[in-house]
Amino acid sequence: MKNVIKQKVVALNGNEAVAYAVKQSDVDVVAAYPITPQTIIVERFSEYVANGEVETAFVCTESEHSAMTACLTAALTGARTFTATASAGLALMHEMLFVTAGCRAPVVMAVANRALSAPLNIHGDQSDAMAQRDSGWIQLYVENAQEVYDTVIQAFKIAENPNVLLPAMVCFDGFIVSHSLENVNVLPDDAVKAFLGMRQFPTVLTHDGVKAPFRLDPEHPMTLGPAAFPNYYFEIKRQQVEALKNALSVIRQVHDEYAELSGRSYGNGLIEAYRLEDAEVATVCLGSTAGTTKIVVDELREEGVKAGLLRIRTFRPLPVDDIRRALQDVKAVAVLDKCISFGGFGGPVFHEVRHVLYDLDKRPVLVNYIYGLGGRDVPPWQIRQVYEDLKGILKEEKVKEPVNYLGLRE
Amino acid sequence: MQSEWKFTSKDIAEKPDLFMSGHRACAGCGATTVLRLLMKATRGPTIVTTATGCMQIVSSMYPYTSWAVPWVHTAFENVAANAAGIEAAIKIMKKKGRVKHSHVDVIAIAGDGGTYDIGLQALSGAMERGHDFLFVLYDNEAYMNTGIQRSGGTPLGAATTTSPAGTVVPGKLETKKPITEIMAAHEIPYVATASPYYWRDLIIKTRRGLEVEGPAFLHVFAPCPRGWRTDTAKSMELAKLAVETCVFPLWECINGEYQLSAPSKAIALSPEKKKPVREYLQLQGRFRHLFTPKFEKLIDEIQKITDQRWQRLLKKCGVSASKT
Numbered sequence: 001m002k003n004v005i006k007q008k009v010v011a012l013n014g015n016e017a018v019a020y021a022v023k024q025s026d027v028d029v030v031a032a033y034p035i036t037p038q039t040i041i042v043e044r045f046s047e048y049v050a051n052g053e054v055e056t057a058f059v060c061t062e063s064e065h066s067a068m069t070a071c072l073t074a075a076l077t078g079a080r081t082f083t084a085t086a087s088a089g090l091a092l093m094h095e096m097l098f099v100t101a102g103c104r105a106p107v108v109m110a111v112a113n114r115a116l117s118a119p120l121n122i123h124g125d126q127s128d129a130m131a132q133r134d135s136g137w138i139q140l141y142v143e144n145a146q147e148v149y150d151t152v153i154q155a156f157k158i159a160e161n162p163n164v165l166l167p168a169m170v171c172f173d174g175f176i177v178s179h180s181l182e183n184v185n186v187l188p189d190d191a192v193k194a195f196l197g198m199r200q201f202p203t204v205l206t207h208d209g210v211k212a213p214f215r216l217d218p219e220h221p222m223t224l225g226p227a228a229f230p231n232y233y234f235e236i237k238r239q240q241v242e243a244l245k246n247a248l249s250v251i252r253q254v255h256d257e258y259a260e261l262s263g264r265s266y267g268n269g270l271i272e273a274y275r276l277e278d279a280e281v282a283t284v285c286l287g288s289t290a291g292t293t294k295i296v297v298d299e300l301r302e303e304g305v306k307a308g309l310l311r312i313r314t315f316r317p318l319p320v321d322d323i324r325r326a327l328q329d330v331k332a333v334a335v336l337d338k339c340i341s342f343g344g345f346g347g348p349v350f351h352e353v354r355h356v357l358y359d360l361d362k363r364p365v366l367v368n369y370i371y372g373l374g375g376r377d378v379p380p381w382q383i384r385q386v387y388e389d390l391k392g393i394l395k396e397e398k399v400k401e402p403v404n405y406l407g408l409r410e
Numbered sequence: 411m412q413s414e415w416k417f418t419s420k421d422i423a424e425k426p427d428l429f430m431s432g433h434r435a436c437a438g439c440g441a442t443t444v445l446r447l448l449m450k451a452t453r454g455p456t457i458v459t460t461a462t463g464c465m466q467i468v469s470s471m472y473p474y475t476s477w478a479v480p481w482v483h484t485a486f487e488n489v490a491a492n493a494a495g496i497e498a499a500i501k502i503m504k505k506k507g508r509v510k511h512s513h514v515d516v517i518a519i520a521g522d523g524g525t526y527d528i529g530l531q532a533l534s535g536a537m538e539r540g541h542d543f544l545f546v547l548y549d550n551e552a553y554m555n556t557g558i559q560r561s562g563g564t565p566l567g568a569a570t571t572t573s574p575a576g577t578v579v580p581g582k583l584e585t586k587k588p589i590t591e592i593m594a595a596h597e598i599p600y601v602a603t604a605s606p607y608y609w610r611d612l613i614i615k616t617r618r619g620l621e622v623e624g625p626a627f628l629h630v631f632a633p634c635p636r637g638w639r640t641d642t643a644k645s646m647e648l649a650k651l652a653v654e655t656c657v658f659p660l661w662e663c664i665n666g667e668y669q670l671s672a673p674s675k676a677i678a679l680s681p682e683k684k685k686p687v688r689e690y691l692q693l694q695g696r697f698r699h700l701f702t703p704k705f706e707k708l709i710d711e712i713q714k715i716t717d718q719r720w721q722r723l724l725k726k727c728g729v730s731a732s733k734t
Binding site for chain 2: 057059062070072076078081095099220221222225
């Protein structure tokens with residue numbers, strides 16, 4: 001990391017870190033609608049617009065549905081686009097998330113994860129983003145404001161890569177990350193600009209039989225978002241699967257490039273394995289809970305417990321091989337879910353991790369903990385309790401209850 | 411506001427179609443005629459976006475297309491937001507030197523469902539924000555694409571599959587929502603109604619809508635033989651009768667000033683030319699039940715409401731109502 005660029009340290013909360021990154025990313029169109037706990041992003045960005053600090057069209061739409069729509073068509077017109085939302089806003093966008101991915105529009109969105117109604121709750125959990133996990137978007141879950149800043153910049157480069165050309169959401173825990181002030185290292189403006197470059201467009205064959213950049217351009221008329229019935233639809237969906245697969249290597253590559261520039265890395269960009277090498281007991285989580293868990297892991301290690309943590313940073317596309325390699329030698333694993341999959345067997349992260357490990361000849365015992373719903377705090381002692389439970393499972397060689405609720409009054 | 415643009419029938423005939431043949435619309439479709447005429451009025455680089463509906467589905471069946479201009483569809487309720495995104499993108503990228511055209515016109519097209527009902531929120535928002543684009547409503551007065559269900563644009567007494575004429579209910583019980591007035595109330599610079607029978611008027615109004623800076627709204631009458639249960643050869647006759655009966659008067663609201671367009675102005679000046687609604691209704695199967703003893707009183711009601719709306723319009727246009 002000898003070529004690391006000189007950076008300044010700015011006090012920013014997670015939302016401000018997003019706005020700062022977007023300001024530096026030469027974004028053409030931001031279309032957004034306010035919702036707690038995301039609102040600070042659009043407020044800060046509005047100030048940049050009002051003060052002439054950005055060359056960006058800011059479209060203050062009448063709903064999140066229209067915000068996502070405007071980002072989608074702006075992106076198809078060739079613009080670099082950004083929006084931000086949370087909770088009900090993301091749910092309202094649901095229809096357009098699928099359309100955006102299906103139209104191959106590389107929109108970048110920040111999601112300040114928040115609980116879904118009812119009852120109404122403005123605090124953080126990951127139910128909102130998890131409900132969109134099959135929409136065809138790339139989903140990156142980050143731990144703190146620094147990673148928010150770094151990842152928003154990376155997201156543009158990942159989404160716009162012609163081999164990917166998919167929308168990407170950067171998810172971070174509402175209030176815990178969105179509203180906590182941190183010291184954030186920021187790159188110089190021109191370094192970000194150079195890192196991202198101009199938007200790239202793949203070349204496609206138009207109906208006039210000529211090759212042209214994939215965008216709405218009067219020079220080369222193209223029909224986008226057509227109707228495609230049973231004889232074509234399936235193949236088009238399959239192409240999205242392939243693009244998401246391509247995203248795995250692109251996310252790593254962009255992460256590594258950015259690491260060389262900034263000196264900051266987050267595992268391999270897909271997962272972050274923390275003290276997992278010789279771990280016997282481990283937890284798996286997404287987002288800010290990893291910060292708390294790392295402290296607990298360090299404490300346990302000092303006490304001689306072989307504890308580790310796997311943080312999944314890229315949840316879509318799911319880094320299957322990375323998760324397998326990271327967990328195959330662990331004896332007992334607890335998956336922490338900040339979301340319920342109602343009527344299912346545990347939470348969505350549990351589903352995925354358990355599913356991925358099924359094919360291994362030797363696999364760990366797996367249990368699930370649903371935690372932190374509606375913003376309920378998860379202090380270190382509760383995480384420690386999870387590791388204690390795992391130790392108990394190893395000792396008794398028996399799982400009493402595979403799906404558990406952490407910090408809940410029963 | 412007068413367009414400088416002068417054109418002859420020959421000019422129009424010779425201008426290549428930007429909405430091309432080969433689409434899958436039904437025989438006698440009024441909306442496709444509207445689209446063809448609409449695209450005759452373009453003045454340069456143009457991007458079109460269409461809401462889910464008849465005109466989207468018939469024109470974009472992959473791998474075919476009827477569009478010779480860049481065209482995009484995303485969903486049903488959001489075509490005005492589609493236009494907003496395109497317009498905002500073009501504007502800023504022009505400033506940054508990322509598009510080479512000095513100006514690109516944006517046209518959003520939706521049916522009555524995508525305008526009166528599910529599309530109203532996005533439409534109102536885009537109008538309030540003042541995006542520079544033309545919104546064209548082709549009004550075939552029901553959800554025709556899904557099989558003739560009633561919409562906010564369906565007129566009183568019309569039978570649809572969700573407002574059927576039964577033994578006790580005479581088709582739709584509610585009147586047509588005054589969508590064009592709602593748009594005029596947004597105080598946008600250009601609002602107008604048009605009918606494909608008066609094709610020259612439609613082309614001129616389209617061009618005005620494109621030329622005006624800021625949002626424009628064009629409400630175009632679009633007969634639907636399948637949904638209205640009419641003879642496929644009678645679509646243009648119905649488009650004429652709707653104007654002659656004042657069921658669908660032609661007018662413009664330019665910067666808040668209302669004015670009647672020539673065909674309706676002629677009726678205002680010579681009220682004896684105004685035809686009874688009966689003449690319009692009787693050609694259509696969707697109103698057939700009104701011509702039975704049980705429901706015929708509703709024809710008088712439709713006449714009364716048509717007259718009231720016409721009088722209100724005359725007042726707005728500054729034409730003395732007493733003469734009519």
